[in-house]
Amino acid sequence: MNKEEAKILIDFMEKIGYRFYEPELLYNALCHSSYAHEQKQRGRKDVESNERLEFLGDAVIDLLLAEYLYLEFPEASEGVMAKVKAAIASEEALAQIARDINLGRYMFLGRGEEVSSGRERDSLLADMLEAVVAAVYIDGGLTAVKKVFLSYFAKYAKEVVEGKIVFDYKTSLQEITQARYRKLPEYVLVNEKGPSHMKKFTVELRLSGKLIAVGEGPSIKEAEKEAARRAIEKLKGD
Known part of the structure; x- marks a missing residue:
């Protein structure tokens, strides 16, 4: 990564309060496929799309939410927990959490995504959050993921349970x-x-x-x- 990209990573790590042992993981997580494609066309070989991390992040978020709901709502039925988990793991909810940490500011996007307001698009923000969660998980395990993200997920889970907010x-x-x-x-x-x-x-x-x-x-x-x-x-x- 170049100096400008490294500065963005440092700023983001300060934002979320977690310093990566392997910053390259975070760099990969923040690289949208459009950016990776453009950079490879310019001859760079160190830029990879975050799509594989998105796949892992989806599973990590499911585990994080399932454990939280099981422990925090002992009276909730399986059906209720499944409904709340689906709401918080929805594109809309993940995009809102991404906005809460201002993730759009730190993403690496290709030109096409920039001009089409990609930094504000729910689908892109949700996918990027999944990738970042996966990067934190690989770097520091589930304990690190809880430290960085659990408070955001818990806040919205409680509001969904109480009927104060709708995501899907x-x-x-x-x-x-x-x-x-x-x-x-x-x-x-x-x-x-x-x-x-x-x-x-x-x-x-x-x-x-x-x-x-x-x-x-x-x-x-x-x-x-x-x-x-x-x-x-x-x-x-x-």
Whole structure:
């Protein structure tokens, strides 16, 4: 890694309060595939995509959450624990935790991802968090992961259990509409504009043909999630 990249790693380690024994692990975790591809085209051989770390991080987060929920909520049933774990391991929740530690500021992205607001995209932030969790796990074990990240996961787990926050908006909305109306929401793409690297999609959410909410986002998936979030707010207010 070069000096500029090394400085970013030092700043991030200070941010999360953990100093890596092997900083190369963190470097790998912060390298998006777009950045790795660009750097390899320039002849660099020390830059690898973080995709393998994402795979491991997903499993580590599952273990961290399962143990936490089992120990902290002894009265919770298997079904309740599974539902809370799914919510906290969702893309939306992981992206929020990534924002809590300002992860977007420290990621290494290719030019295309930079201009398309990759640093703010839920999917990219969630994947990057998984990679960083994996890097901490390899470097310092589960104890280090708990030290760095457990407080963030625990905070949101408690809020989900208490019904104070929703992360998986589409699933939550589906549960609400099925229970209240015995209907499933319908998502309709009504607009798509902008150049290929800066698309903006608009989705309408309908229930039995009636417009409930509208969502916008840089992808159809993000627009649907925003529409679902707005629909939940509206239905809870009714």
